Amino acid sequence: MSKIHDEMDEKTRAKGAFSRRGFLRGAGVASGALGGAVLTEEQAEAAQAAAQGPGAVAISLNVNGKEQKLNVEPRVTLLDACRNQLDLTGAKRVCDRGTCGACTMIMNGKVVYACTVLAIDAQGRQIQTIEGIGTPQKPHPVSTAFVNNDAQQCGYCTPGFVMAAKGFLDRNPKPTYDQVKAGLGGNLCRCGTYVGVRKAVLEAAGKKG
């Protein structure tokens, strides 16, 4: 299935017609409207105790300081909502079972696996993704330290690692090497860049970001 999608993606990209992501996002909104489940904010609040779904429901997420309105089925995870509807594709979907860490985001100051949080359940929380902690022009000190210490190879786990490192350093500004090792224990890297990652975290420790 993914092969077909990738081929489609290539074709559409070549034509410059529309991106796969833009298409998915459009489809999501359309099905929400068809389901007739778009509620006003007041209605949504009143219906809190009553069951919502299984069709799409209107929710509001605070991502990187911005309140975003979207329509999702209750089964949609925070990760999929961010990637497929909000164009925030930094967090990666790898194991999708809360074991690899590639989807790590920070929610109310704590690191979480976004693949194992329902988007509907993330309402009212402050969500921070890799896109929200610096820009290519002015990267976050943790990102800079990753570059300085060669802390990535293929790069697929890197956004999750950077978020896990940021979340860890926010709570432990002056960690020891062993604390770094344990603190980043929730993230896997198949290329085996762990040594570089730990050095990067120690370098970034104490720098404001």
Add this chain to the structure above:
Amino acid sequence: MQAFEYASPSSLKEAVGMLSSSWGETAVLAGGTDILSLMKDYIATPKKLVNIKGIKELGGIAKQGGGIRIGAVVTMDELASSPLLRGEYASLTQAAMGIASPQIRNMGTVGGDLCQRPRCWYFRQGFGVLAKDGSGNALVPNGENKYHAIFPQGDAYFVSASSLGPALIALGAKLKVTGPSGDREVAAEQFFTAPKSADGRETVLAANEIVTEIHVPAAKGIRNSTYEVRQKDALDWPLATASVALTMKGNTVSKARIVLGHVGPTPVVAEEAARALEGKTVTADLATEAGKAAVANAKPLSGNGYKLQLTRVAVKRAVMQAAGVRA
């Protein structure tokens, strides 16, 4: 995962009212670290998910009646970092710290640790909790069983996944369970049970009941500790754990409780290991004896005999850690 209705009630009464009396129809969502994975694998396909995190009375850790009350939706991170538990309830802090990763500890809850389903790979592949093929043959004893029980019970070969269970049993904790007809109290030791049929469950909880709080009696002067053995340093399930609680009279153990985790379909109370300590002064040699006694009645499978030694070591180190004895 299959589409479902979602509700987030603010009262316990409402939440219980939303749960079906038969398993599979509805499910409780707290941390979500287990139920969402089960749903993605279609092992659980509830029509309705009831989020209980918005129910205020289910949160909080507080002193109560000499002991401590822990709300069911307290996260592992809150438990591990609570100053109320540190020291007096070291075995609970240690058990919580051992759980998975920071990301899991930030979401996973105390109630969820007690109610999570087994990690048995046959169960997670859809062969049921007793892991049988279409003809009713047990898959575990003849299959890949290196992470399974060395204390199987009946047809149940999986291991209880709970990390807090053994420590709570050792400390004599009681669970408050709320259902449609009100509250009931269940001793932690009575909470876990080995299912006898494919649709059986690993706890005495009914489908429309929720674990609401945990009461741990005062543990001042009771030396307690948890020791965990696992394959990887990070993000791994334990292979064997031991939680011990020692009541001391001077240097002598007057009463001991030793409970093993991840070696049977329920936490295993190791009475003979406890008896090996009682009336004696803890030394490294005595702790070794307790470890040996703990597995005297074990029945390892074809691929998990190595767990015997890990369990002996877990008991020995937990006893020494609790008693403050160095090797």
